[in-house]
Amino acid sequence: MGITMPLIDRHILREWLKIFAMTLIAMIGMLLISAVYNNLQDLLDWGVSTGTSVEFFAMISLGFLPIVIPVSLLVSLLFTLGHLHKNQELTALRAAGLGIFRITRSLWAAGTALSFVMLLLNASIVPYATERAATILSEGELEFRERAGNFDRSNMRGETLFFSNAADRRLWYITNYNTYTGTAYGVNIYACDALGRIESAVVAQSGHYDESTGTWTLRDGKTLEYADGQLVRQPAFDEKKISDYPENPSLMTLVGRKASDLSIPEIRRILRETDAASNPRIAEYEVYYNSILASPFCCLIVVGIAIPFAVSGVRVNPMVGVSKSIGLFAAYYLLTNIFNMLGAGMWLPPVVAAWAPNVLMLAYAIYLCRKVN
Numbered sequence: 001m002g003i004t005m006p007l008i009d010r011h012i013l014r015e016w017l018k019i020f021a022m023t024l025i026a027m028i029g030m031l032l033i034s035a036v037y038n039n040l041q042d043l044l045d046w047g048v049s050t051g052t053s054v055e056f057f058a059m060i061s062l063g064f065l066p067i068v069i070p071v072s073l074l075v076s077l078l079f080t081l082g083h084l085h086k087n088q089e090l091t092a093l094r095a096a097g098l099g100i101f102r103i104t105r106s107l108w109a110a111g112t113a114l115s116f117v118m119l120l121l122n123a124s125i126v127p128y129a130t131e132r133a134a135t136i137l138s139e140g141e142l143e144f145r146e147r148a149g150n151f152d153r154s155n156m157r158g159e160t161l162f163f164s165n166a167a168d169r170r171l172w173y174i175t176n177y178n179t180y181t182g183t184a185y186g187v188n189i190y191a192c193d194a195l196g197r198i199e200s201a202v203v204a205q206s207g208h209y210d211e212s213t214g215t216w217t218l219r220d221g222k223t224l225e226y227a228d229g230q231l232v233r234q235p236a237f238d239e240k241k242i243s244d245y246p247e248n249p250s251l252m253t254l255v256g257r258k259a260s261d262l263s264i265p266e267i268r269r270i271l272r273e274t275d276a277a278s279n280p281r282i283a284e285y286e287v288y289y290n291s292i293l294a295s296p297f298c299c300l301i302v303v304g305i306a307i308p309f310a311v312s313g314v315r316v317n318p319m320v321g322v323s324k325s326i327g328l329f330a331a332y333y334l335l336t337n338i339f340n341m342l343g344a345g346m347w348l349p350p351v352v353a354a355w356a357p358n359v360l361m362l363a364y365a366i367y368l369c370r371k372v373n
Contacts, residue, residue, distance in 0.1 A: 115296030259288035290354030304365020
C-alpha cells in the first residue's frame with residue numbers, strides 16, 4: 001500500500017479538526033448570543049467601558065469551554081467517522097489489514113491532548129474567568145449606583161461568616177463581613193473546652209484582619225470570662241489586637257462557597273486547613289477536587305464511545321450509532337452525578353466517587369472498540 005501511516009493520521013486528524021473547530025465555534029457562539037442578550041443592556045446602562053464589556057464576554061466564553069468541548073468532540077467524531085465510513089475510506093483501510101486502534105490513533109492522541117486542556121481549564125482558568133465575569137457585573141452596578149449618589153459600598157451588606165476551628169476548639173461568627181473594605185461587623189469568637197462548653201469569648205462591634213501581619217484588630221467590644229458555665233467577668237475594651245489566631249476572613253469566605261466556584265489551590269487550602277469536624281461540607285470539596293483530577297478521562301471516554309458506534313452504526317442507519325453514542329454519553333454524566341452525590345453524602349470515599357465513573361466508562365469504551373476492531 002503506497003500510503004504511509006503518518007499520512008493516514010494527518011488525513012483523519014485534519015478531517016476531524018475542521019469539524020471540531022466549526023462545532024466548537026458554533027456552540028460557543030449560540031451560548032454567547034444568549035449571554036449578550038441577557039447582559040449587554042445592563043452593561044450599557046451602567047456605563048461599563050467597551051473594553052471591560054469585551055473582557056466580560058471573553059470570560060463568559062471561557063466558562064463555556066468545559067461544557068462545550070466534550071459535546072463538540074463527540075459530535076465532530078461521529079460526523080467525521082461517519083463521513084469516512086460512508087466514503088468507504090475506513091473500509092479500505094481495514095481491508096488493508098489496519099485495525100480500528102491503528103486507524104484512529106490520531107483521534108486518541110487528540111482526545112488525550114484535550115484531556116490536558118480540560119484539566120488546565122477546570123483547575124484554574126474557568127474558576128478565574130467565572131469569578132472575573134461576576135466581579136465585572138457587580139463592580140459595574142456598584143459604580144453606577146455610586147455615581148448616582150444613592151450608594152456607599154462601605155456600608156453595604158456583606159457575607160455572614162461562620163467558622164469552626166475544631167483543632168483549637170474555637171468558633172467564629174461574623175454577622176457582616178464587607179469584602180470591599182475588609183471590615184467585619186458583629187465579631188463573635190468563642191473558646192470552648194473539650195465538652196463544647198464556652199470557656200471564654202470575645203465580642204466586638206467591628207474588626208479588621210491584617211494579612212501581612214496575621215493580626216486581628218477588634219474595636220468596641222468585651223472579653224467574656226466563664227467559670228462552670230457562668231459568666232463571671234466581662235471587661236470592655238476600645239481596641240484589642242489578636243495575633244495568635246490562624247483564622248482569617250479569606251479562608252472563612254472560601255468555606256462558604258460552592259466547590260465548583262473554587263480553583264484547585266483554593267480547594268487544596270480548604271482541605272489542608274479544615275477537617276470534617278470544622279467543615280461539614282468537607283466531603284463535597286474532596287469529591288470535587290478528585291473530580292477535577294479525574295476529568296481528563298472525559299475526552300478519552302468520548303473518543304472510546306464515538307468510534308465503535310460511528311463505525312458500526314452506519315452499516316444500517318447512521319442515526320443508530322449517533323443515538324446510541326449520545327445516549328451512552330448522557331448515561332456517563334448521570335453516573336458521574338450519582339457517584340458524586342454518594343461521595344458528598346459520605347456513602348463512598350471521595351476518591352472512589354470521583355474516579356469510579358470515569359474508570360468504568362473508559363473500560364467499557366475500550367471494550368466496545370476492541371469488539372469492533
